[in-house]
Amino acid sequence: MSEFIQQIINGLSVGAMYALIAIGYTLVYGVLRFINFAHSDVFMVGSFVGFYSGKVLGGTSWAGGLGVMAASMVGCALLGILIERLAYKPLRSRSKLTVLITAIGVSMLLQNVGQLVFGTNPQPFPDTLPATTFQVGGVVVSSKDLVVLGFTLCLLGALEYIVLKTKVGTAMRAVAFNPQAASLMGINIDWIISFTFGLGSALAAAGGFLWAYKFPRIEPFMGVAPGLTAFVAAVLGGIGNITGAALGGLLLGVIETLVKGSRWSTWTEAIAFVLLILILLFKPAGLLGRVQAEKV
Amino acid sequence: MSPILEFDKVTIRFGGLTAVSAVSLAVGPTELAGLIGPNGAGKTTVFNLTTGVYQPTEGRISFAGEPSAGLRPYELTRGGIARTFQNIRLFKSLSVVDNVRAAMQVHRTQGIWNSLWRGGAFLRDEQVVEKQALELLSIFRLDVVRDEMATSLSYGDQRRLEIVRALATKPKLLLLDEPAAGMNPTEKLELARLIREIRDRFQIAVLLVEHDMQLVMDLCERIHVLDHGTKIAEGTPVEVRRNPKVIEAYLGEEHALPE
Amino acid sequence: MKHPGARRWFLVAAVLSLGLGWAQDRLDPYFVDILTRIGINVILAVSLNLINGHTGQFSLGHAGFMGVGAYTAAALTLFAGPKLLPAGAGFWVEQLWFLVALGAAGLVAALAGLLVGAPSLRLKGDYLAIVTLGFGQIIAVIFRNIESLGGALGLNGIPARTNLFWSFAAAALTVYVVTALVNSTYGRGFLATHDDEVAAEAMGMNTTRYKIVAFVTGAFFAGIAGGLSGHFTLTINPKGFDFNKSIEIVVMVIVGGMGRTVGVIIAAVLLTLLPEGLRMLSSASPSLKWIGETRPLLYAILLIALMMLRPQGLFTWKRKKGAVTA
Ligand SMILES: Nc1ncnc2c1ncn2[C@@H]1O[C@H](COP(=O)(O)OP(=O)(O)OP(=O)(O)O)[C@@H](O)[C@H]1O
Ligand SMILES: [Mg+2]
Numbered sequence: 001m002s003e004f005i006q007q008i009i010n011g012l013s014v015g016a017m018y019a020l021i022a023i024g025y026t027l028v029y030g031v032l033r034f035i036n037f038a039h040s041d042v043f044m045v046g047s048f049v050g051f052y053s054g055k056v057l058g059g060t061s062w063a064g065g066l067g068v069m070a071a072s073m074v075g076c077a078l079l080g081i082l083i084e085r086l087a088y089k090p091l092r093s094r095s096k097l098t099v100l101i102t103a104i105g106v107s108m109l110l111q112n113v114g115q116l117v118f119g120t121n122p123q124p125f126p127d128t129l130p131a132t133t134f135q136v137g138g139v140v141v142s143s144k145d146l147v148v149l150g151f152t153l154c155l156l157g158a159l160e161y162i163v164l165k166t167k168v169g170t171a172m173r174a175v176a177f178n179p180q181a182a183s184l185m186g187i188n189i190d191w192i193i194s195f196t197f198g199l200g201s202a203l204a205a206a207g208g209f210l211w212a213y214k215f216p217r218i219e220p221f222m223g224v225a226p227g228l229t230a231f232v233a234a235v236l237g238g239i240g241n242i243t244g245a246a247l248g249g250l251l252l253g254v255i256e257t258l259v260k261g262s263r264w265s266t267w268t269e270a271i272a273f274v275l276l277i278l279i280l281l282f283k284p285a286g287l288l289g290r291v292q293a294e295k296v
Numbered sequence: 297m298s299p300i301l302e303f304d305k306v307t308i309r310f311g312g313l314t315a316v317s318a319v320s321l322a323v324g325p326t327e328l329a330g331l332i333g334p335n336g337a338g339k340t341t342v343f344n345l346t347t348g349v350y351q352p353t354e355g356r357i358s359f360a361g362e363p364s365a366g367l368r369p370y371e372l373t374r375g376g377i378a379r380t381f382q383n384i385r386l387f388k389s390l391s392v393v394d395n396v397r398a399a400m401q402v403h404r405t406q407g408i409w410n411s412l413w414r415g416g417a418f419l420r421d422e423q424v425v426e427k428q429a430l431e432l433l434s435i436f437r438l439d440v441v442r443d444e445m446a447t448s449l450s451y452g453d454q455r456r457l458e459i460v461r462a463l464a465t466k467p468k469l470l471l472l473d474e475p476a477a478g479m480n481p482t483e484k485l486e487l488a489r490l491i492r493e494i495r496d497r498f499q500i501a502v503l504l505v506e507h508d509m510q511l512v513m514d515l516c517e518r519i520h521v522l523d524h525g526t527k528i529a530e531g532t533p534v535e536v537r538r539n540p541k542v543i544e545a546y547l548g549e550e551h552a553l554p555e
Numbered sequence: 556m557k558h559p560g561a562r563r564w565f566l567v568a569a570v571l572s573l574g575l576g577w578a579q580d581r582l583d584p585y586f587v588d589i590l591t592r593i594g595i596n597v598i599l600a601v602s603l604n605l606i607n608g609h610t611g612q613f614s615l616g617h618a619g620f621m622g623v624g625a626y627t628a629a630a631l632t633l634f635a636g637p638k639l640l641p642a643g644a645g646f647w648v649e650q651l652w653f654l655v656a657l658g659a660a661g662l663v664a665a666l667a668g669l670l671v672g673a674p675s676l677r678l679k680g681d682y683l684a685i686v687t688l689g690f691g692q693i694i695a696v697i698f699r700n701i702e703s704l705g706g707a708l709g710l711n712g713i714p715a716r717t718n719l720f721w722s723f724a725a726a727a728l729t730v731y732v733v734t735a736l737v738n739s740t741y742g743r744g745f746l747a748t749h750d751d752e753v754a755a756e757a758m759g760m761n762t763t764r765y766k767i768v769a770f771v772t773g774a775f776f777a778g779i780a781g782g783l784s785g786h787f788t789l790t791i792n793p794k795g796f797d798f799n800k801s802i803e804i805v806v807m808v809i810v811g812g813m814g815r816t817v818g819v820i821i822a823a824v825l826l827t828l829l830p831e832g833l834r835m836l837s838s839a840s841p842s843l844k845w846i847g848e849t850r851p852l853l854y855a856i857l858l859i860a861l862m863m864l865r866p867q868g869l870f871t872w873k874r875k876k877g878a879v880t881a
Binding site: 034035037087090091094095096097098099100101102104105106108109111112113116224225228231232235266267269270272273274276277280281284294296 | 611613615671674675677678679681682684685686688689690692693696697699700753798802805809813849851852854855856857858859862863866
């Protein structure tokens with residue numbers, strides 16, 4: 001039983017990080033109706049910024065760790081905005097396929113530039129945040145899991161505030177609902193799209209930093225697998241739906257961790273994919289999504 | 297005679313917006329009917345409901361006496377509904393004649409093996425289809441541009457090609473969404489004549505959405521009027537023209553009702 | 556077969572493949588090696604073009620289907636063959652069994668294509684891209700978990716059956732089938748689906764069916780290419796059919812021009828030669844060594860640049876008028 005609880009906590013913390021990535025997919029999909037393939041590599045860059053700034057800062061402290069995470073988030077927000085402006089914006093009037101292929105190109109570019117700069121071999125991530133383990137009842141809890149969960153909750157709270165309570169957030173929702181109407185109402189669509197990329201990328205960067213904190217070995221291709229799982233989480237929750245993405249992320253994290261701890265552990269990487277096929281078959285709109293009639 | 301198309305209190309909502317609200321209407325088997333209303337009244341939405349692109353939130357739609365709920369657009373087309381689009385949607389990587397041939401294969405497709413083997417039957421069939429396609433194109437004198445890419449045609453010709461393509465599916469009901477948009481008065485007259493000719497020759501029902509009132513009044517035998525998703529009037533051109541509700545709905549609109 | 560073009564194609568293909576098969580042992584092995592890979596890459600690129608180009612559905616898992624074919628064919632020649640065939644079976648029996656293995660490779664890959672495609676092709680949008688990407692990853696997990704197929708190490712000692720004859724005959728068959736389909740009622744269905752799904756459905760076309768036919772046909776030929784590839788490299792493992800391999804094929808299609816078979820064939824030939832050229836360059840002098848290591852980076856830049864500057868591909872010209880005819 002105690003082992004089970006341990007697994008659940010572990011799964012929730014992995015799932016929290018999936019949620020942080022999944023929200024980026026969902027936000028961008030909401031405003032642009034396109035899957036940003038490069039998002040998983042922005043996640044990777046997030047942990048790399050953490051890696052370098054952690055080395056520069058040195059030491060292990062709460063303030064330092066928070067500073068490193070903030071640096072990752074700011075760096076990746078800028079990166080996300082840059083990618084959108086340089087690569088996607090010029091293609092906005094072109095076919096969706098063109099943008100999709102470009103996104104794949106950007107993803108490969110980030111991975112390979114990462115490889116040139118960093119090398120192929122995984123490297124240990126510096127201990128920027130303090131960590132201990134302690135026992136509650138028979139359950140061994142790593143403080144890392146609690147930190148990941150706590151940070152994620154704070155970030156989700158901040159996101160909720162931005163989306164629901166601020167002017168930009170309202171504008172974002174308007175653009176997602178109906179871009180033409182939004183622009184008629186005087187909303188600067190370009191600015192909102194940039195903001196959306198920045199926001200999504202910052203969350204992915206936080207996810208990347210926390211991921212490296214929990215699994216402290218990083219390499220340029222580390223984004224691929226979590227990125228794919230997080231995308232499935234977004235689809236599972238209902239793509240375009242922020243709460244859905246968070247829920248899907250947590251769910252997938254727990255399921256994956258439970259499978260990993262079972263005797264089917266070698267199949268862990270297949271779980272997300274099998275789930276994706278099942279959702280597409282039985283509930284293509286996702287858990288919280290609604291079927292939307294495309295305007296003809 | 298029982299109607300070919302029937303709406304029974306049909307409603308559709310998109311989120312909070314009720315685009316079509318409890319609309320009932322019927323179109324006879326060889327009727328030339330009109331559907332008019334100001335911008336955003338829900339006319340195109342009625343077409344999308346009829347062709348299965350949208351499913352109604354409430355109410356029933358029947359085609360040729362059968363309920364059409366749950367059928368996909370291509371199934372309804374095979375059953376005999378064809379349409380044109382308000383925003384032209386031709387196949388841009390196909391030539392003019394191939395746009396029409398593509399639509400004809402509703403009733404004539406080759407199996408995979410025939411397509412691969414390319415025997416006599418396959419070649420003969422392709423020739424038959426091509427001949428029929430050219431015949432249809434000649435109604436609108438588009439056979440001369442048969443090998444042009446569809447999107448290289450003039451705007452008016454693209455609209456005409458959409459009608460030919462719809463006819464190629466051998467419909468019992470033809471839905472035309474603003475076919476005269478962008479045409480000059482002479483072209484409009486010619487179009488009206490052709491629409492009537494098509495109805496007479498193929499003995500089909502036509503439901504026409506059009507903003508040019510002159511054209512609608514001249515051509516249609518029965519007119520249904522929508523405003524803000526609800527049906528506000530129905531009748532012959534003369535009746536509709538005199539209906540105060542219709543006049544009110546159009547008041548302030550640029551389209552004056554011709555007396 | 557009444558169609559004159561079709562007959563001519565088969566005649567030329569037969570002469571060419573038989574001629575090359577005969578020349579196999581008389582040519583420089585390095586040259587044979589490159590030619591064989593050209594044949595295999597033409598199969599991969601032309602079959603992916605049917606899905607990504609003509610039908611406008613974006614698959615990122617072509618290498619996965621190739622892997623399915625490679626494992627199927629290898630299992631048949633490596634394990635089943637020795638049990639079923641009489642000991643010391645001669646050359647022709649071996650060749651015939653290889654033909655069976657290739658056919659099975661195609662069929663099993665096509666079945667995998669059906670399982671992956673059916674749920675995702677019903678939906679509009681970019682789902683297929685992600686599902687096929689996932690499939691490419693997952694197929695590796697599956698092979699790693701099947702101990703009888705060598706697990707993570709893969710299979711070694713696959714008999715050398717692929718030669719210039721098989722490689723070119725299969726390539727010719729792929730080009731023929733894709734071209735014949737595209738120039739038939741199916742082709743109009745593929746192109747109409749590619750252009751405008753809503754309009755295609757409104758014209759009575761079951762777009763889901765056209766997408767599935769294109770996808771399954773593409774997977775079939777990818778499977779055959781996999782079978783050929785395994786009996787050419789003589790060793791296969793789960794990693795050989797990953798995302799990078801899929802992207803290589805995608806790049807061929809995009810460089811050649813989506814939906815343009817001739818352009819894609821040219822691209823397949825050139826992009827088979829390009830790495831050889833780069834390899835020669837980078838081994839020519841130590842200061843050029845970096846060239847050999849930056850191939851994926853080059854592909855990434857190529858993709859982005861093409862989408863920005865020439866999304867229709869490098870080897871495309873104006874589509875011939877009325878190109879889709881019987
Ligand atoms: N898929 C959809 N999602 C959301 N709203 C929709 C959708 N389809 C139609 N609408 C809305 O329904 C209303 C009716 O639209 P419709 O296109 O049917 O009008 P219309 O009568 O054809 O107008 P017009 O003369 O401008 O063509 C509009 O407000 C439109 O925005
Ligand atoms: Mg309309």
